[in-house]
Amino acid sequence: MEDKWQYLLVLGGCLLITLPLELFGQGVYRQPRRLLCALLPVLVVFLAWDAIAIAAEVWTYNPRYISGVNVPFMPLEELLFFIVIPLCALLTYSAVNAVLGILRDRPNRTVGESRR
Amino acid sequence: MIGYTLPTVLSVIAVAVLELAVLRTGLFRKPAYWISMVIVLGFQIPVDGWLTKLSAPIVIYNEEHSSGLRFPWDIPVEDFLFGWALVTAVLLLWVKQGQPRSPADPGGRR
Numbered sequence: 431m432e433d434k435w436q437y438l439l440v441l442g443g444c445l446l447i448t449l450p451l452e453l454f455g456q457g458v459y460r461q462p463r464r465l466l467c468a469l470l471p472v473l474v475v476f477l478a479w480d481a482i483a484i485a486a487e488v489w490t491y492n493p494r495y496i497s498g499v500n501v502p503f504m505p506l507e508e509l510l511f512f513i514v515i516p517l518c519a520l521l522t523y524s525a526v527n528a529v530l531g532i533l534r535d536r537p538n539r540t541v542g543e544s545r546r
Numbered sequence: 547m548i549g550y551t552l553p554t555v556l557s558v559i560a561v562a563v564l565e566l567a568v569l570r571t572g573l574f575r576k577p578a579y580w581i582s583m584v585i586v587l588g589f590q591i592p593v594d595g596w597l598t599k600l601s602a603p604i605v606i607y608n609e610e611h612s613s614g615l616r617f618p619w620d621i622p623v624e625d626f627l628f629g630w631a632l633v634t635a636v637l638l639l640w641v642k643q644g645q646p647r648s649p650a651d652p653g654g655r656r
Contacts, residue, residue, distance in 0.1 A: 468640035488612075491606070519636060
């Protein structure tokens with residue numbers, strides 16, 4: 431495997447590992463509108479921050495480990511990072527919420543959150 | 547430290563203010579959020595550790611702009627603040643949309 435796919439493979443691995451979490455509860459990918467509305471505003475802010483940091487050389491990317499495909503201001507991988515990582519977090523939260531909900535609704539409540 | 551440390555600290559403050567003063571979703575009071583943050587942190591360490599390892603870094607930091615503190619492995623500590631702000635901001639907007647619009651709603655029904 432060529433080194434230049436490393437960053438993309440890391441991101442792909444993140445998506446793959448979190449994919450089964452979609453099965454819990456209402457999922458994330460199944461609510462595309464809600465997903466877009468949560469992701470887009472944050473994406474805009476962080477991409478602007480990232481573009482400035484790259485322009486100011488606060489951080490750079492090792493050309494050996496990236497595909498070489500560029501989107502404006504940054505490597506493709508960096509844009510994908512800001513989509514993939516929040517997706518993983520949303521899937522995690524959605525699944526944890528679903529599991530806690532199942533535990534809470536069982537007759538013998540093991541995870542006891544007192545109902546208000 | 548101007549280029550990375552300062553903006554990460556500001557981003558954490560901004561996200562906290564966004565929740566506490568504007569969105570008021572109650573996310574910080576939900577056990578599911580903190581459990582998720584522990585899980586996210588558990589995965590951030592290997593992923594971020596791989597991206598930042600000094601032996602073969604994918605992302606290279608200009609140390610003039612950061613504190614220079616790297617832990618664990620070679621992860622700049624600022625990355626954890628950056629990551630927290632990124633995922634918490636998205637979670638806040640996600641949770642906000644799942645809540646009833648009406649301010650008259652008593653909330654806390656779950």
